Amino acid sequence: MALRDIVKEGEPVLRQKCFEVTLFNERLGVTLDDMIETMFAADGVGLAAPQVGIPKRMCVVSIDGKTIYELVNPVIVKTAGKQRGIEGCLSIPGEHGLVERPQTVWVEAKDRFGKLNKYKVSDLTAVAFCHEIDHLDGVLYIDKVINNDKKE
Numbered sequence: 001m002a003l004r005d006i007v008k009e010g011e012p013v014l015r016q017k018c019f020e021v022t023l024f025n026e027r028l029g030v031t032l033d034d035m036i037e038t039m040f041a042a043d044g045v046g047l048a049a050p051q052v053g054i055p056k057r058m059c060v061v062s063i064d065g066k067t068i069y070e071l072v073n074p075v076i077v078k079t080a081g082k083q084r085g086i087e088g089c090l091s092i093p094g095e096h097g098l099v100e101r102p103q104t105v106w107v108e109a110k111d112r113f114g115k116l117n118k119y120k121v122s123d124l125t126a127v128a129f130c131h132e133i134d135h136l137d138g139v140l141y142i143d144k145v146i147n148n149d150k151k152e
């Protein structure tokens with residue numbers, strides 16, 4: 001496993017619509033392992049492939065450092081409720097903002113082996129899923145900030 005460099009805001013790869021993953025091979029697993037290691041090293045709760053310069057539809061999420069979600073070609077199939085919380089992004093260091101997200105999301109995604117999994121997640125995990133899946137469409141949380149609350 002290896003740490004990857006995290007791409008910062010301003011790089012075009014963060015603003016593009018990412019491509020579906022079609023090859024579920026060993027290299028995909030290595031990339032996901034690198035993303036997980038990079039996320040933990042940066043103290044993040046989620047990381048999307050474009051944040052390490054890879055325009056593919058995959059991301060990793062871990063709120064508690066134990067349960068690790070790897071979402072390949074994720075699709076939000078249903079949402080319920082609303083919540084508001086302060087978000088930041090590893091690609092936009094030093095900034096935070098208030099964002100509204102669903103309280104609960106139902107997501108279908110493949111794992112590194114191409115197996116389809118169905119998730120129902122709420123609270124902070126739902127926020128992280130939405131934030132990371134947004135990355136795959138070139139959307140950053142700053143596009144959705146309600147009340148900009150910058151912290152230097």
Ligand SMILES: [Zn+2]
Pocket residue numbers: 088089090091131135
């Ligand atoms: Zn982010």
